[in-house]
Amino acid sequence: xxxxxxxxxxxxxxxxxxxxxxxxxxxxxxxxxxxxxxxxxxxxxxxxxxxxxxxxxxxxxxxxxxxxxxxxxxxxxxxxxxxxxxxxxxxxxxxxxxxxxxxxxxxxxxxxxxxxxxxxxxxxxxxxxxxxxxxxxxxxxxxxxxxxxxxxxxxxxxxxxxxxxxxxxxxxxxxxxxxxxxxxxxxxxxxxxxxxxx
Amino acid sequence: xxxxxxxxxxxxxxxxxxxxxxxxxxxxxxxxxxxxxxxxxxxxxxxxxxxxxxxxxxxxxxxxxxxxxxxxxxxxxxxxxxxxxxxxxxxxxxxxxxxxxxxxxxxxxxxxxxxxxxxxxxxxxxxxxxxxxxxxxxxxxxxxxxxxxxxxxxxxxxxxxxxxxxxxxxxxxxxxxxxxxxxxxxxxxxxxxxxxxx
Numbered sequence: 001x002x003x004x005x006x007x008x009x010x011x012x013x014x015x016x017x018x019x020x021x022x023x024x025x026x027x028x029x030x031x032x033x034x035x036x037x038x039x040x041x042x043x044x045x046x047x048x049x050x051x052x053x054x055x056x057x058x059x060x061x062x063x064x065x066x067x068x069x070x071x072x073x074x075x076x077x078x079x080x081x082x083x084x085x086x087x088x089x090x091x092x093x094x095x096x097x098x099x100x101x102x103x104x105x106x107x108x109x110x111x112x113x114x115x116x117x118x119x120x121x122x123x124x125x126x127x128x129x130x131x132x133x134x135x136x137x138x139x140x141x142x143x144x145x146x147x148x149x150x151x152x153x154x155x156x157x158x159x160x161x162x163x164x165x166x167x168x169x170x171x172x173x174x175x176x177x178x179x180x181x182x183x184x185x186x187x188x189x190x191x192x193x194x195x196x197x198x
Numbered sequence: 199x200x201x202x203x204x205x206x207x208x209x210x211x212x213x214x215x216x217x218x219x220x221x222x223x224x225x226x227x228x229x230x231x232x233x234x235x236x237x238x239x240x241x242x243x244x245x246x247x248x249x250x251x252x253x254x255x256x257x258x259x260x261x262x263x264x265x266x267x268x269x270x271x272x273x274x275x276x277x278x279x280x281x282x283x284x285x286x287x288x289x290x291x292x293x294x295x296x297x298x299x300x301x302x303x304x305x306x307x308x309x310x311x312x313x314x315x316x317x318x319x320x321x322x323x324x325x326x327x328x329x330x331x332x333x334x335x336x337x338x339x340x341x342x343x344x345x346x347x348x349x350x351x352x353x354x355x356x357x358x359x360x361x362x363x364x365x366x367x368x369x370x371x372x373x374x375x376x377x378x379x380x381x382x383x384x385x386x387x388x389x390x391x392x393x394x395x396x
Contacts, residue, residue: 002289003262005250009243015236016217016225023216029286030215031244032251032260038213039248045207046229046241052203053230062230064201088227091200 006032058129060105060122062087070094070103077101081130082139083155085109085148093141101137104129109147110154118154127158130165140169204230256327258303258320260285268292268301275299279328280337281353283307283346291339299335302327307345308352316352325356328363338367 002010006028014024031039055061056068063069070076080101084090090103106121118124130138138159142148152169159167173191174183200208204226212222229237253259254266261267268274278299282288288301304319316322328336336357340346350367357365371389372381 003251003267005243005246005262006260009240009247012236012240012243017228018217018221018225019214025289026286027214027216028247029260029284032247033285035248038210039244042207042210043241043244043248045203045210046237046244048203049207049226049230050233050237050241053201062204062227064203069201086227087231088224091223091227 059103060087060107061090061103075100078133079135080137080139081133081135082141083126084141085143085151089141089143099139101139102133106142106151109142109145110151111147121151123155123158126155127162130159130162136164136166138165138167140167142169144172257301258285258305259288259301273298276331277334278337279331279333279335280339281324282339283341283349287339287341297337299337300331304340304349307340307343308349309345319349321353321356324353328357328360334362334364336363336365338365340367342370 009031010021010024010028013019013027014021016024019027031042052064053062054064054066056063056066056071058067058071061068061070065072077100080099081104082093082099082101083104083106084093085106085108087105090105093099093103104126106126108116108121110116110118110121129135138155140152140155142152156167156169159165171194172187173194174180174187178187180188207229208219208222208226211217211225212219214222217225229240250262251260252262252264254261254264254269256265256269259266259268263270275298278297279302280291280297280299281302281304282291283304283306285303288303291297291301302324304324306314306319308314308316308319327333336353338350338353340350354365354367357363369392370385371392372378372385376385378386
């Protein structure tokens with residue numbers, strides 16, 4: 001019943017993470033009703049991003065300038081390198097604002113199951129960068145999952161050869177605002193193991 | 199930190215029903231990563247819909263042909279008119295496939311609070327259509343809410359003057375697959391009141 005053009009739009013909206021087939025239909029109807037207020041600006045914002053945003057050749061961040069604003073910021077400490085799995089993680093860390101060094105986006109995590117190898121993550125280039133940029137501190141800010149931890153250990157092993165480089169990972173434990181009753185057993189066990197003396 | 203173009207895209211994505219600020223960010227990242235596979239086709243699907251889809255001048259449906267495919271389908275019974283609040287409702291009824299007449303989309307419901315009057319819903323034009331098209335059966339398929347029922351009663355009153363027109367509303371009761379334990383009291387009360395003899 002619905003025309004091919006509308007079906008096509010619904011199908012593409014449904015592939016956006018966070019939208020499913022039913023909410024995509026609702027989204028399509030909303031956009032068709034708010035043509036001038038929403039659909040037209042959204043098309044031009046997408047077109048603008050398509051034309052201007054590129055992957056930073058140095059760190060893998062997404063930005064409208066190349067190299068990205070973080071890589072070209074001379075006020076940031078070039079000897080500190082924070083390694084993240086994804087651009088979303090980089091944004092989350094920047095939002096927190098507690099790191100003033102540079103980043104390297106892996107674009108994934110080592111996974112035997114999905115066939116992701118060190119080559120896919122550009123580990124070679126990463127090690128080159130550590131050497132060339134005189135990095136003295138590497139922070140592995142990878143997710144606390146099996147794959148994240150496997151990747152962390154692999155990178156820590158590779159970086160062990162660099163005598164001047166200190167390798168860190170983010171502290172694990174109870175999150176701020178975390179109520180013990182709602183936390184999973186793994187988090188509680190980790191927090192116990194890493195308990196601090198007051 | 200995020201460039202103006204990306205912020206703008208996130209802000210517009212966040213206004214899509216079903217997406218919030220956080221999922222809009224995730225959606226924007228996804229689209230920027232899947233440029234050719236998703237962003238480019240999505241832009242052109244939106245552009246296509248923008249160029250081709252219009253509001254049917256007869257019933258208020260959205261379609262690429264004008265009048266819409268339903269209004270111009272001579273096989274559908276023109277003497278039966280189903281009145282719905284929104285295009286989404288029309289689509290839902292078409293999906294169920296139990297009605298082979300024509301539709302009229304009100305585009306809203308009477309509401310003193312939101313200042314929606316019969317004029318805003320085009321009631322005058324609706325009554326004209328009933329007269330002109332020789333409609334003999336009107337089905338009020340409006341939501342079972344205070345505003346939906348107010349609108350139903352108002353339209354039923356208006357249509358009472360048409361001696362040849364029978365006015366119906368959809369049956370109310372337990373939905374198919376509805377477990378009594380999970381249903382609200384209003385639905386159960388309605389189902390009891392309208393109980394059927396076996």
